[in-house]
Amino acid sequence: MSSHTKGHARHDTALIHGLSGSEVQTLSETCIEAKGRAYCPYSNFRVGCSLLLTNGTIVQGANVENAAYPVGTCAERVTIGTAVVQGARKGDIRAIAVATDISPPASPCGMCRQFIREFCELNMPVFMYDKEGKSTIMTLEQLLPMSFGPEKLLSTDEIANGGRDDLARSTSELGNA
Numbered sequence: 040m041s042s043h044t045k046g047h048a049r050h051d052t053a054l055i056h057g058l059s060g061s062e063v064q065t066l067s068e069t070c071i072e073a074k075g076r077a078y079c080p081y082s083n084f085r086v087g088c089s090l091l092l093t094n095g096t097i098v099q100g101a102n103v104e105n106a107a108y109p110v111g112t113c114a115e116r117v118t119i120g121t122a123v124v125q126g127a128r129k130g131d132i133r134a135i136a137v138a139t140d141i142s143p144p145a146s147p148c149g150m151c152r153q154f155i156r157e158f159c160e161l162n163m164p165v166f167m168y169d170k171e172g173k174s175t176i177m178t179l180e181q182l183l184p185m186s187f188g189p190e191k192l193l194s195t196d197e198i199a200n201g202g203r204d205d206l207a208r209s210t211s212e213l214g215n216a
């Protein structure tokens with residue numbers, strides 16, 4: 040076996056943010072394919088998206104524009120919305136991939152970052168593919184630091200108590216209050 044082949048074999052078994060080489064390959068192929076389904080007659084900016092779910096399923100989507108421009112929806116929200124109505128919830132999405140026709144690759148817009156935050160772990164990888172199919176990878180937390188999510192909302196008890204103090208709560212949970 041040549042050293043080149045050995046190197047390739049080693050690469051194939053390495054995990055990229057917990058994903059195998061073939062899972063990453065599937066994500067790249069499916070988000071690039073989804074880009075071809077974009078409905079974007081106004082911007083001509085195609086965005087394809089795919090999700091890898093924990094059950095191995097791939098969910099695809101693309102941006103869907105509208106003559107009333109602000110009504111159009113980004114590929115990421117179309118795709119996550121599709122997965123959610125199919126039953127996916129937080130913890131079910133292992134990775135998200137987005138493909139556009141620009142280099143360096145586009146990253147999800149601010150609204151999509153927040154939409155993703157509702158359903159994905161902060162350490163979930165976001166694969167961003169450029170027009171050549173080359174990728175940049177960042178975690179959701181890198182794209183959306185200090186983010187707001189459902190666990191930040193107050194329970195009725197916390198509202199009655201005037202809010203939440205995480206330090207006081209963790210101290211009392213330890214029995215030191």
Ligand code: THU
Pocket residue numbers: 079082084085086101102103104111112113114115145146147148151
């Ligand atoms: N777009 C996405 O689908 N995802 C993003 O994160 C950025 C922008 C779409 C929206 C619109 O259809 C087109 O790209 C140009 O903004």
